[in-house]
Amino acid sequence: MTTRRNFTVAAGVAAGVLAAPAIARAQTLKWRMVTSWPKRLPGPGMSAERIAERIRTLSAGKLDIAVYAAGEVVPAFEVLDAVGNGVADIGHTASFYWQGKMPASSFFTTVPFGLTPGEHVAWVDAGGGQALWDELYAPFGVKPFMGGNTGVCMGGWFRRELKSLADLRGLKLRTLGLGGEVYRRLGVTPQTTPPAEILMSLQSGVIDGAEFVGPGTDIALGLYRVAPFYYYPGFNKPNGTGECIVSLKAWNALSDDLKAIIAHACATEANYALAEMERLNAQALAALVNEHNVKLATFPEGLVAAARAQANDVLSELAGRGAATGKVHASYAAFRERTAPWSRVSIESVLRARGT
Numbered sequence: 001m002t003t004r005r006n007f008t009v010a011a012g013v014a015a016g017v018l019a020a021p022a023i024a025r026a027q028t029l030k031w032r033m034v035t036s037w038p039k040r041l042p043g044p045g046m047s048a049e050r051i052a053e054r055i056r057t058l059s060a061g062k063l064d065i066a067v068y069a070a071g072e073v074v075p076a077f078e079v080l081d082a083v084g085n086g087v088a089d090i091g092h093t094a095s096f097y098w099q100g101k102m103p104a105s106s107f108f109t110t111v112p113f114g115l116t117p118g119e120h121v122a123w124v125d126a127g128g129g130q131a132l133w134d135e136l137y138a139p140f141g142v143k144p145f146m147g148g149n150t151g152v153c154m155g156g157w158f159r160r161e162l163k164s165l166a167d168l169r170g171l172k173l174r175t176l177g178l179g180g181e182v183y184r185r186l187g188v189t190p191q192t193t194p195p196a197e198i199l200m201s202l203q204s205g206v207i208d209g210a211e212f213v214g215p216g217t218d219i220a221l222g223l224y225r226v227a228p229f230y231y232y233p234g235f236n237k238p239n240g241t242g243e244c245i246v247s248l249k250a251w252n253a254l255s256d257d258l259k260a261i262i263a264h265a266c267a268t269e270a271n272y273a274l275a276e277m278e279r280l281n282a283q284a285l286a287a288l289v290n291e292h293n294v295k296l297a298t299f300p301e302g303l304v305a306a307a308r309a310q311a312n313d314v315l316s317e318l319a320g321r322g323a324a325t326g327k328v329h330a331s332y333a334a335f336r337e338r339t340a341p342w343s344r345v346s347i348e349s350v351l352r353a354r355g356t
Contacts, residue, residue, distance in 0.1 A: 043217035047148030048092035084141035096177035147244030153237035156211035174210035179236025216280025
């Protein structure tokens, strides 16, 4: 009987040991993240990777996210639909890609002549922007977070020099968001080229120029090889917030601790990415000018003035495109008006005072 009893106990223990990995596996959630970026693209592509890794680490493996580049599961501009429809659980992209579906979405990436990175973060985190973002995206089945930032962007790459506003007219320019509409009104023909296809489109002559992000990301795409004129200021995109969107169905099924982990991972990346891009942009700009003979230039003054006037018209018209858009526009515009005097006294005056 002793032998039989020992065998029974041993068998039970063995069964428990064998079952443990199965239980652990059952507790592990496997998610797919689709993105709008080429694999591990400096800036937004790396933000996607870091968010997934932070979530995996902080959850002790309970939430394991596989990251897919644009085109591996869905095309770059179909991330919102993929996450909202359950094709993927989470996505990394940019909100202004969805302005055709919801015009107010552009405010959560950037607005021409709008908030700077620091001002934008203040609006979203402390000025009511996040609640408006959640409300705007809920009908599409996703919850948005700031999930990175490429900082102040550049005005664009051009194959030939711009000496006046007239030189813009007739150009085919890869440009998106509300900045793209401003360019259109200046005489440009906007092209919605996915990031991975920009260089090829420049090489083939499909486009005459392109605006994407800033030096730290642009250098990785090799745009300088074909379009050597690099213009600033980036009036079209003074900020570069990347968004991480989570399926509302998947989000609502999570425990509170996993929700907190995702929110923390995104917030950490929003902060880290901005710091990282400041470093990368400075490093890449030096390399572009000193090693790749890029011609860094300011836009002609008349061009910037004309763009500012067009941007005012674009935003005024946008405010009237439905209650949701008007609500977001009012919040954003009011926050910019409140922060502008401080930004002039603080950042603008300090930069002028230090001289370099």
